[in-house]
Amino acid sequence: MPLIFVGGLLFGFGLGFSHMARPEVVLQFLQFEDFGLLFVMGGAAAVTGIAFAVVPRLFDRAPLTGDTYGRRLKSFDRNVLIGGAVFGVGWGLSGICPGAAYASLGVGNVTILWALVGMFVGAYFQGYWRSQRSAAVSGGTNVSDR
């Protein structure tokens, strides 16, 4: 847990430092006024890319959980496109995404609570709808729906 907190610290500090925690900066990127944000995503993905490629070759198991280092790939289906598109509309409208929104609270942006409340409402709505649907399909038994 302390390690996860430290990871979160670095993550949040980076989001603050890069100004990605500022919705305006994200919007400037999406409106082609400042392409700097490419370096945030690119830089972060480059670092994780190297680690995800190298670490499994050096070590067998994670010291804290004993889990093996594997690629946990998410399956591809239509939902990735639908969800991605819905997320895209939200991101393009507001300039916020989950991680950056938490970080935005950390830089003192209490106005972001509007977005955080919105995200919980959205996630709840989606979860409620999925729960109802899977209950209807499985006749009430709790099977994983995917």
Added chain:
Amino acid sequence: MATELIDPALYETLFPVGISRYAVGGVLVGLGAVVIYLGTAIPAGASTFLESTLSYVSDQSRFERYRRSRDWRVVFTLGIVAGAAVYALTFQSGLISSGLYQSGTTGELREVGGLTIWLTDVQPWRLFLGGVLVGIGTRIGKGCTSGHGVCGVGSASKTSIVGVITFLVVAIGTAQVVMALGVSP
């Protein structure tokens, strides 16, 4: 560096505040994810926090499966908030400065007891409506900018790469339309 290979005027247009602030921030974001991965083998994402936290207060069957991860996700999120607060206390407040860091001109800066906080100018209705869509979209689409964008792309997952391209293209389109409609900020 690549910065010398392109025309300075073009560089100025593409990156009005330079790239170091972004690149350094990005590397730190990546390091944060790597620290967690090294210790636990977990590729961290930020959006599942929404569902896993809802599992504390809701007994919808959909949220049940996130019970196992909800505690560490809360810790991760508190870490993100705290990390951003450390940035606010240091660079944003001017306590530390660096040639790699360039402050911005957006939003509103306010002094609160020696700490400089930053407030967005983006209108609440945009934040709220965008938040709802982000909440729905990341959950249907299995990830967000950190899960897909940082960890997924980092592990060369095709699903994540397609996901990132999808939301990036749609977000750019949306932002352009919103701008064209004259909504600002």
